[in-house]
Amino acid sequence: MGDSMTDTELVARVQHGDKSAFDLLVLKYQxxxxxxxxxxxxxxxxxxxxxxxxxxxxxxxLPNFRGESAFYTWLYRIAINTAKNHLVAASRRPSxxxxxxxxxxxxxEIEDMQSTLETPERLLLTEEIRLTVxxxxxxxxxxxxxxxxxxxxxxxxxxxxxxxxxxxIGTVRSRIFRAREAVDLRxxxxxxx
Amino acid sequence: xxxxxxSALMDDELPGDETREAVGQLLAEPEARGTWARxxxxxxxxxxxxxxxxxxxxxxxxxxxxxxxTRIQTKPAPAxxxxxxxxxxxxxxxxxxxxxxxxxxxxxxxAQPTAVALGTATAPPAGATSVAPIAQPxxxxxxxxxxxxxxTANISQTAMVRDDEAERRMNVYLYDFNDxxxxxxxxxxxxxxxxxxxxxP
Numbered sequence: 131m132g133d134s135m136t137d138t139e140l141v142a143r144v145q146h147g148d149k150s151a152f153d154l155l156v157l158k159y160q161x162x163x164x165x166x167x168x169x170x171x172x173x174x175x176x177x178x179x180x181x182x183x184x185x186x187x188x189x190x191x192l193p194n195f196r197g198e199s200a201f202y203t204w205l206y207r208i209a210i211n212t213a214k215n216h217l218v219a220a221s222r223r224p225s226x227x228x229x230x231x232x233x234x235x236x237x238x239e240i241e242d243m244q245s246t247l248e249t250p251e252r253l254l255l256t257e258e259i260r261l262t263v264x265x266x267x268x269x270x271x272x273x274x275x276x277x278x279x280x281x282x283x284x285x286x287x288x289x290x291x292x293x294x295x296x297x298x299i300g301t302v303r304s305r306i307f308r309a310r311e312a313v314d315l316r317x318x319x320x321x322x323x
Numbered sequence: 324x325x326x327x328x329x330s331a332l333m334d335d336e337l338p339g340d341e342t343r344e345a346v347g348q349l350l351a352e353p354e355a356r357g358t359w360a361r362x363x364x365x366x367x368x369x370x371x372x373x374x375x376x377x378x379x380x381x382x383x384x385x386x387x388x389x390x391x392x393t394r395i396q397t398k399p400a401p402a403x404x405x406x407x408x409x410x411x412x413x414x415x416x417x418x419x420x421x422x423x424x425x426x427x428x429x430x431x432x433x434a435q436p437t438a439v440a441l442g443t444a445t446a447p448p449a450g451a452t453s454v455a456p457i458a459q460p461x462x463x464x465x466x467x468x469x470x471x472x473x474x475t476a477n478i479s480q481t482a483m484v485r486d487d488e489a490e491r492r493m494n495v496y497l498y499d500f501n502d503x504x505x506x507x508x509x510x511x512x513x514x515x516x517x518x519x520x521x522x523x524p
Contacts, residue, residue, distance in 0.1 A: 134335045139346045150350055157360040158333070161367040256371075263368035281334060282366040283373045288336045307330040313365050314358070321361065 137201040144192050152192070156185055159202065163209045170213035180216045184209040262320055266313040277302055278309035324348040324355040333362055 137158075143151035163184060168177045188208050195204060267275055273295070280286045280294060291302045324345070331337050332345045349355050 135337075135339055135342045136332055136335050136346065139342055143346065143350070148350065150356075151346075154349065154356065154359060157356075158363050161364070161371075165371075256368075259364060260368040260371055263365055264372050267369065279369070282369045288331075288334065303331050303336065304327065306334065307327040310330050310362050310365060311326060314361050317361050317365060321364075 134200065134202070138197065141192065141195060141197070141201050144189075145195070152189055155201070155205075159205060160185075162202075163205065166206065166209050167213045170210070171216055176216065176220075180213050181209065183216075184212040187212060259317065259320060262316050263313055266316040267309070270309055270312060274305050274309040274312070277305035278313075281306050324352050326355075326358055329355055329358055330362065333359060 137155065140151045140155050144155070160181065164177055164181045167180045167184065168174070171177045171180050184205070188205050191208070195201070267278065270278070276295060277291055280291045281288075286294065288299045288302045288306075291306075292299045295302065295305075328337070328341075328345055329349065332342065332349065335342075337345055349359060
């Protein structure tokens, strides 16, 4: 994953005190971080806790982030270290020990972040969400489906997709958007309470 | 905020000066933030399905996948200096066939594996019977002689069927394609072929 200008801009805003910009980074990366942590921590509930802990650590450390690596690379390292520390700590303590002994000053921010992160209840939706998305994708016209798959699954840039699909970059941008819009029509009702 | 602009923003495809402005708009509009979250969820769901596909094809199980019959010998591919050739191969693979086998839960019952055959690059003539696309090996690879064409006369484009023979053929195809892909550093075909009816890894 390359350096993202969008991430850079969001990080800069967090560093200038805009906490809501960090929410957007969490929304963007939470599934990837939970999945990454899940490679180390097998218990799903623990994996969620560790992922949350990793985001909290990242938030606290963000003022010192200098952008020498991409934000995601940096976040990735924090998540892996947090997962490894969790495994070490878990091997030393009896089960069911509460890990949430945070410093007083951080309590408010942590509670804020907990509301943003996935909860186990939300994760239960994942299979339904996945099947809904796959079904919606399967009903897209070929050109939209190919464009969105090349972007989301293969991670190609718009320029590369334009080469593959032999069309202008503007067309790629439009196709990807129309694909997302069509899937979103199915996804949005699913996520509304 | 214009959702097409948001879509390009999340792909990091806006020019630098527009990115700053678009992020400002995104933060100011709660509805745009919701769209941001759902668009990312969409991508996560697609990647998760792709990984299930990869896991299913990488770990053949006796119940689900007939063991790969015969390895097809290929010559090592010459080194490529023009990446566009690889992209062309990916495009050919992407457009060759897209197949989905989705575990569709039935009300009150267990999930039943079903196959959804998706469109092919060439639309069938009007009135003709739609057929499931048959993935053909790319780049000079030939299928094993033991593999007969899949009978397709009774399979409509949206038919929901489980066809072991189709799965076997698709697996053979994927193995072949991945061999070829590894030699040419080309994105994998399996990204487009979803076989997610198997058990979770």
